[in-house]
Amino acid sequence: MKRIMNQDLLKQYMNTCHLENIFDQDILEHAQLHFYPKNEFILKADFSLDFYYVIVDGKVKITYPLENGKSILLKFYNENNSLGNLELLKNIPICCNVEAIKDTYLVGIPSDILRKNYMDYPKFLHHLVDSLSEKLYATLNNSSYNLTYPLINRLCSYLVEYLTDKDYILLNSSFHEIAQFLGTTYRHLNRTFNELESKSIIKCENKTVYILDETRLRDLSKNIYMKSLY
Template identity: 70%
Template sequence: MRRISDHNLLTHYIDKHNIENILDKDILKHAQLHFYEKDEYILEAETKLEYYYLLVDGKIKVSYLFENGKSMLLKFYKEFNTIGDLELLKNIPVLCNIDAIEDTYLIAISSDILRKKYLDNVKFLHHLVESLSEKLYATINNSSYNFVYPLINRLSSYLVEHMTDKNYIILNSSFKEIAQFLGTTYRHLNRTFKELETASIVKCEDKIIYILDEHRLKELSKNLYIKSL
């Protein structure tokens, strides 16, 4: 991790993500800008939460670590998000491993300062409630959907969620990352993409997915994922 002493860059990210709408200026005077290189640990499970983080640029992976040493991928985050909500409120050790999977910038605010001075701040508390609610909804939605529906439905839903007004999708994540997110293997994901290609629903060219039959793709989509990749 590197602390970036560039006030203009910090101000740029605060303005870009309208952070003053969720954190008062009095809180932001404690803000620092941290940089993590690709594949670097941001937080490690069972350690103390030293900083409450706001993801402002880059991409991170959130994994839950079990007692037997195995881990389960929970989320990828690329757009603006926060890290450490629950740990900050409950004053407990970090629950998940957080890794940077791209070069990543985060705004960091000391968790000790937040607990001592700002947990009664109405704007900040409202932000925490909103953040935790969104994460709970996304986790329940995606986990239950992965359990109930076959991969072809889950993949179709994922593609529909990322569709634009163009007839193609440029995947921002690797097939390995998408497979983890959908609760499957890389091989099974490839087979399912080929199944959609054989049915002339999509055409795959590296990370570009051309939508050949939008109607049939939407028919296969039984629900929509919360965007997180």
């Protein structure tokens, strides 16, 4: 993590993301701008929450660690999503791992300052309640889609989340982790990758997925995992 000391850039992000709708001005006086490069962890499970974050540029993935050492991919977040809601309210250790999947900027407020001085501010409390309810809705919604849509649609939606201006995707998660997230088996996932290759939509080489037909990939994705959190 790198703290960006450019106050003009910090104010630009605060204005662009309308952080005045979340925090009162006396809270924003404590704001810091942090930068996390791609593949760096922003939050780690079981550690204390040092900063309450709002993503102002970039994209992250949320994973829940299991006792067997594996993890389940839960969600992708991008701009205007917050990190640390539950941990801040309950004053508990961080529940999930949060990793940048592209270069990411976040506005952070020290969590101890929020807890000591600002937890009774109506604007901020409303934001916490609204954010938690949206995340709960999105989690329930995505779980229902895993039961409703065929795997080919769910897989395409997953791949669309990783699209950039390049013609390929580098998968950071193992195929077993992807299968867990999509609610399927490793074998079924592998067959579905092969089906997309046979349709000339993608081409796989180990963990690199080359996008041959982005339009058809997006059509199949149905924006399944892009709900109200975006």
